[in-house]
Amino acid sequence: MNSCSSCLLEIDHFFNEKERKESSQDNPHPFCSSLARYDVIFSEGSYPKGVFYIHSGIVKVYKHGIQGKEQIIQIFKSGDLLGFRAMLSEKNYNVHAQCLEQTDICFISKKDFMTYLDSNPLIRNELIRGLSMELQDRADYLTDMAQKSVKQRTAMSLVILHEIYNEKEINLSREDLANLVGTATETLIRLLKEFKKDAIIDVSGRKIKIVNLEKLKEQTLA
Amino acid sequence: MNSCSSCLLEIDHFFNEKERKESSQDNPHPFCSSLARYDVIFSEGSYPKGVFYIHSGIVKVYKHGIQGKEQIIQIFKSGDLLGFRAMLSEKNYNVHAQCLEQTDICFISKKDFMTYLDSNPLIRNELIRGLSMELQDRADYLTDMAQKSVKQRTAMSLVILHEIYNEKEINLSREDLANLVGTATETLIRLLKEFKKDAIIDVSGRKIKIVNLEKLKEQTLA
DNA sequence: CGAGCGATTGAAAAGACTCAACCACCGTGG
DNA sequence: CCACGGTGGTTGAGTCTTTTCAATCGCTCG
Numbered sequence: 001m002n003s004c005s006s007c008l009l010e011i012d013h014f015f016n017e018k019e020r021k022e023s024s025q026d027n028p029h030p031f032c033s034s035l036a037r038y039d040v041i042f043s044e045g046s047y048p049k050g051v052f053y054i055h056s057g058i059v060k061v062y063k064h065g066i067q068g069k070e071q072i073i074q075i076f077k078s079g080d081l082l083g084f085r086a087m088l089s090e091k092n093y094n095v096h097a098q099c100l101e102q103t104d105i106c107f108i109s110k111k112d113f114m115t116y117l118d119s120n121p122l123i124r125n126e127l128i129r130g131l132s133m134e135l136q137d138r139a140d141y142l143t144d145m146a147q148k149s150v151k152q153r154t155a156m157s158l159v160i161l162h163e164i165y166n167e168k169e170i171n172l173s174r175e176d177l178a179n180l181v182g183t184a185t186e187t188l189i190r191l192l193k194e195f196k197k198d199a200i201i202d203v204s205g206r207k208i209k210i211v212n213l214e215k216l217k218e219q220t221l222a
Numbered sequence: 223m224n225s226c227s228s229c230l231l232e233i234d235h236f237f238n239e240k241e242r243k244e245s246s247q248d249n250p251h252p253f254c255s256s257l258a259r260y261d262v263i264f265s266e267g268s269y270p271k272g273v274f275y276i277h278s279g280i281v282k283v284y285k286h287g288i289q290g291k292e293q294i295i296q297i298f299k300s301g302d303l304l305g306f307r308a309m310l311s312e313k314n315y316n317v318h319a320q321c322l323e324q325t326d327i328c329f330i331s332k333k334d335f336m337t338y339l340d341s342n343p344l345i346r347n348e349l350i351r352g353l354s355m356e357l358q359d360r361a362d363y364l365t366d367m368a369q370k371s372v373k374q375r376t377a378m379s380l381v382i383l384h385e386i387y388n389e390k391e392i393n394l395s396r397e398d399l400a401n402l403v404g405t406a407t408e409t410l411i412r413l414l415k416e417f418k419k420d421a422i423i424d425v426s427g428r429k430i431k432i433v434n435l436e437k438l439k440e441q442t443l444a
Numbered sequence: 445c446g447a448g449c450g451a452t453t454g455a456a457a458a459g460a461c462t463c464a465a466c467c468a469c470c471g472t473g474g
Numbered sequence: 475c476c477a478c479g480g481t482g483g484t485t486g487a488g489t490c491t492t493t494t495c496a497a498t499c500g501c502t503c504g
Contacts, residue, residue, distance in 0.1 A: 063361060063362070063365055065365040065366070065368070065369040065370075066369045066370060066374075066443075069369055071364070071365040071368055071369055073361045073364060073365070084354075085354045085357045085358055086354070086358060087354075088350050088351060088353075088354035089351055089354035089355040089357075089358055090351060091355065091358065094358050094361060094362060095361055124346065124350075127350060128310050128346075128349060128350060128353065129310060129311055129312060131310075131350065131353040131354060131357065132306075132307045132308070132309075132310035132311035132353060133311040133313065134357060135307045135311075135353065135356060135357060135360070136307055136308060136311050136313065136316050138357070138360045138364070139285060139295045139316060139317055140285070140316060141364070142293070142295060142360070142363070142364060142367060143285055143287045143293040143295070144287070145364060145367050145368050146287070146293055146367050146404030147287040147288045147291055147293055147404060148287075148288060149491075149492095150491080150492065151491090152288075173450070173451090174450070174451060174452090175450080175451095182368030182369060183492075183493090184492075184493055184494075185450090185451085185452095186451095186452080186453085186492095186493080186494080186495095187491090187492060187493070189451070189452060189453085190452090190453090190492095193452090205451095205501095206450085206451080371459075371460095372459080372460065373459090395482070395483090396482075396483060396484090397482080397483095405460075405461090406460075406461055406462075407482095407483085407484095408460095408461075408462080408463095408483095408484080408485085409459090409460060409461070411483070411484060411485085412460095412484090412485085415484090415485095427469090427483095428482085428483080
């Protein structure tokens with residue numbers, strides 16, 4: 001597979017933490033692919049050949065835990081770079097990545113990525129810094145998962161998703177939502193009902209709209 | 223604070239994943255300090271000035287979650303390098319580090335560490351690889367914490383501690399153990415009782431001996 | 445129109461936590 | 475030498491949360 005050279009520019013933005021350009025539907029990238037909902041980007045056990053830059057769409061990264069129950073580790077959105085942890089670790093993927101909606105991604109080969117890294121020592125430092133920061137964040141997240149109640153975690157996940165969906169309606173299956181929170185689907189549904197009763201969210205079909213973000217954030221604490 | 227130059231050698235071993243030398247009580251290091259149980263190495267909120275190489279002893283890294291309840295994120299032992307995530311992220315510590323027993327550590331300043339990193343591009347790659355691997359591991363750990371029952375997690379923690387304590391008796395307060403598992407102290411004690419009844423562990427005072435490691439590992443699954 | 449999947453509900457059971465009391469050990473000071 | 479107080483460990487009982495299982499509903503697709 002070939003890399004999309006114009007996307008290396010996007011990566012540059014990614015690492016420089018400059019304001020991310022809105023993904024460019026206008027000037028198409030030659031090696032980008034358009035994926036449909038449920039399309040798989042990579043699977044646990046396979047060996048990473050590169051990274052993926054997400055132009056638009058939503059991707060879930062998950063793994064199978066006890067009795068095959070899915071646990072969503074992270075959700076990626078437009079502007080994110082997907083799959084570089086596994087690639088840099090030089091191990092096989094330990095997670096799966098699947099699109100949650102129509103998604104445009106661009107593949108960048110390991111070789112190109114590495115060349116890019118080598119081209120600029122500052123970028124390399126930025127990468128190290130980014131990985132370290134992520135590890136710090138993971139400590140926080142772990143504490144939350146271990147200590148917060150399912151209700152608090154549900155509120156947490158909704159807050160996170162609110163950002164990922166760019167303040168628009170959250171559009172996820174109940175099962176995916178439950179797998180992100182780490183609970184049973186039925187429990188999740190009951191909690192959504194509660195939040196709705198308390199006028200914190202609004203539900204229409206599978207779509208969830210946050211109507212009172214402040215109150216939702218309170219729910220993550222107590 | 224000055225760095226212990228002879229310890230940079232240890233770090234070299236650390237990153238090269240060569241067999242780690244037993245920590246050298248014979249030839250003392252000038253800038254190492256000997257810490258007592260409960261001594262604090264660093265605290266959440268302070269800014270990292272360097273990293274710590276652990277010659278001997280056990281250190282818990284934890285943070286405070288809901289209502290101040292402590293969550294142990296990780297336990298470090300002899301041969302580990304402590305605190306480089308926060309240092310590399312260039313943010314304040316988001317965790318505390320405290321000795322669980324008499325511990326000998328050596329401080330290496332950020333400057334020296336960075337110089338060392340710059341001295342060898344291979345080391346830098348090794349660092350990137352290490353951080354990435356750790357992030358992968360964290361995904362697994364998160365899944366376990368989110369999905370496994372307290373009993374399974376307790377078994378997990380005991381398996382991990384068994385290694386950390388070098389196959390010897392585990393010597394931790396019940397509260398620390400509970401904070402590692404992420405449960406209430408009382409619950410933990412009841413589970414230990416069960417494991418003892420099933421002849422998986424043996425308890426004498428606060429010390430825990432694993433008598434049937436295979437069976438313990440089974441407990442982590444079902 | 446019927447199959448099938450996702451969403452929802454109810455009821456019962458299991459798991460875990462909280463609170464309160466009690467025990468056991470240990471060092472201190474009388 | 476012993477009573478005392480304190481800390482950490484243990485136990486019991488009751489309660490709340492969360493899961494599980496079973497059944498129903500509603501919608502979409504062929």
